[in-house]
Amino acid sequence: MPLASRLGCFVRSAVRGIAASPVTSAVAVATIAITLVLVGAFALLVSNMEALLDEFGDALHVTAFLEEGLTDAARRELANVAGTVEGVESVRLVDKQEALERFRRGVGRGAALLEGLSENPLPASLEITLHPARRSAAGLDVVVHSLSGLPGIADLASGQDWVEGYLRAVALIRGIGVGLGAILALATLLIVANTIRLAVLSRRDEIEILSLVGASRAFVNAPFLIEGVLQGAAGGALAALLLFLMFRLVLPGFEFGLELVLGGLAPRFFSPLETLGLVAAGAGLGLVGSGAALAAESRA
Amino acid sequence: MSRLARPWGRGRRAAGEPAAAGAEGAVRLYHVSKSYLAGSFALRDVSLEFARSEFVFLTGPSGAGKTTLLKLIFAAERPSEGQIIVLGRNTPRLGAVAIPPLRRRIGVVFQDFKLLARRTVEENVSLALDVVGTPRREARARVFAILKQLGLQHRRHHHPLSLSGGEQQRVAIARALVNEPDILLADEPTGNLDPDLTLEIMDLIASTATRGTTVIVATHELSIVERYGKRAVRLEGGRVVEDRPGRGAAL
Numbered sequence: 196m197p198l199a200s201r202l203g204c205f206v207r208s209a210v211r212g213i214a215a216s217p218v219t220s221a222v223a224v225a226t227i228a229i230t231l232v233l234v235g236a237f238a239l240l241v242s243n244m245e246a247l248l249d250e251f252g253d254a255l256h257v258t259a260f261l262e263e264g265l266t267d268a269a270r271r272e273l274a275n276v277a278g279t280v281e282g283v284e285s286v287r288l289v290d291k292q293e294a295l296e297r298f299r300r301g302v303g304r305g306a307a308l309l310e311g312l313s314e315n316p317l318p319a320s321l322e323i324t325l326h327p328a329r330r331s332a333a334g335l336d337v338v339v340h341s342l343s344g345l346p347g348i349a350d351l352a353s354g355q356d357w358v359e360g361y362l363r364a365v366a367l368i369r370g371i372g373v374g375l376g377a378i379l380a381l382a383t384l385l386i387v388a389n390t391i392r393l394a395v396l397s398r399r400d401e402i403e404i405l406s407l408v409g410a411s412r413a414f415v416n417a418p419f420l421i422e423g424v425l426q427g428a429a430g431g432a433l434a435a436l437l438l439f440l441m442f443r444l445v446l447p448g449f450e451f452g453l454e455l456v457l458g459g460l461a462p463r464f465f466s467p468l469e470t471l472g473l474v475a476a477g478a479g480l481g482l483v484g485s486g487a488a489l490a491a492e493s494r495a
Numbered sequence: 496m497s498r499l500a501r502p503w504g505r506g507r508r509a510a511g512e513p514a515a516a517g518a519e520g521a522v523r524l525y526h527v528s529k530s531y532l533a534g535s536f537a538l539r540d541v542s543l544e545f546a547r548s549e550f551v552f553l554t555g556p557s558g559a560g561k562t563t564l565l566k567l568i569f570a571a572e573r574p575s576e577g578q579i580i581v582l583g584r585n586t587p588r589l590g591a592v593a594i595p596p597l598r599r600r601i602g603v604v605f606q607d608f609k610l611l612a613r614r615t616v617e618e619n620v621s622l623a624l625d626v627v628g629t630p631r632r633e634a635r636a637r638v639f640a641i642l643k644q645l646g647l648q649h650r651r652h653h654h655p656l657s658l659s660g661g662e663q664q665r666v667a668i669a670r671a672l673v674n675e676p677d678i679l680l681a682d683e684p685t686g687n688l689d690p691d692l693t694l695e696i697m698d699l700i701a702s703t704a705t706r707g708t709t710v711i712v713a714t715h716e717l718s719i720v721e722r723y724g725k726r727a728v729r730l731e732g733g734r735v736v737e738d739r740p741g742r743g744a745a746l
Contacts (some may be wrong), residue, residue, distance in 0.1 A: 200630065200631055201628065204625060204631075211613065215613065400609070400611065404610075404622065405622065405626065406595075407571075407603055408599070408623040408626055408674075409598035409599030409601075409626050409674075410595060410622075410626040411592070411595045411626070412591065414595075414626055
């Protein structure tokens, strides 16, 4: 029998098995779906927060404010020194005049406030850009640590504290997601295994007859494994659908919370490939659960 | 009765052809004992040989060990002692992987038919072909051919529970024979049938022996044994108490 034909035979048998016990199958599918909705929600939150970090990372740089009274040569020398620090991509010298122009542009109509000043109060500075791979809290720390205390540098500014705090939040949420996911996955495996075990018990006559006519263990087990995979994939697909509906219908109601967590970044749903991954994760849960049930049955 | 020809046959043996040169008996048992509980024997020191194409009855009262003997032959059980050679394979030494291929060469018919209620007649019979990977189209043709010979082709899309007892047993026989087994085992195949159906089913089973299949029928109905006049091995308390040779065909 060609492989496709044999697979078709197994799938038909698996579908027959699901149809024979719709309630237990539905419970297994729902359990897998609930697990994947929770894990998927955490994954979505973490991936969106990481996207914000990526976006913010592009703008990450260190600003070294220079002391007053430095000569042009001293400033250029400091710029050269900063350029040699590990992880630094480029250094740009911003003189007092350019700093004032930027400030004017930044405050808009408030620039009138500057009219009364007799001299430019803004210091010259070095704008230090990091290599893309080093745009992180650790990368910032290396640069800040290397430049602090250098003669001629009055102060250093970076988003390091904010980045570290945000990274901790992402790590915490990811940890909760992984921990919760692991516990729920284990519970789901037990439920799927139990469902398949019930299916095996309810079809003992079929297994006995198949064995009688010379079916190999693989031939007997294949429909049950496929049954687990089908239930898992259905659970994964259901989870993806529920997450999508929540993303579209429920999430907009939490605008303030979103703003707090993601800033101005528009939340992003799973890509088609990631959605397929969710379905595959469900199928994997179903496969492992049914495999465990069959292993337990063969030992019984 | 020779209704059962082999239209789909693989040309393994012609009807009544003796065992191949050098071939041994289809089934040989050497000092076989089987005990399920310590000190209690379902079979005790049984030595028997069944030749290829032979038609044999196993007789004896309930609990004599007939079913245990059949189970040992198709490797559903392992003997506590002794050796069993089935189609040249020493079954007690076979691993789990080697047993299915052996069973594909053995057809088994039970008193309670063992049909799957949720599957059609065609699907039930096709099971024996599915497990050996017979292409779907060929399997359908072979199932149709065997059902036609057993007069069940018009029932192939029915489910077993909508059939009479005799029809269900014929489906079970079709499933046992569709793969052209070397050995056919029947455990009280007419135990649930009325006398007319009993003869019909026994004639069907007997006809397979004339086509080269070794047929071993366990029954406690002595009238059937007398009618066919074939070799009869009588078991009592797990021992062979009589091994009476056949007196010739009485079909």
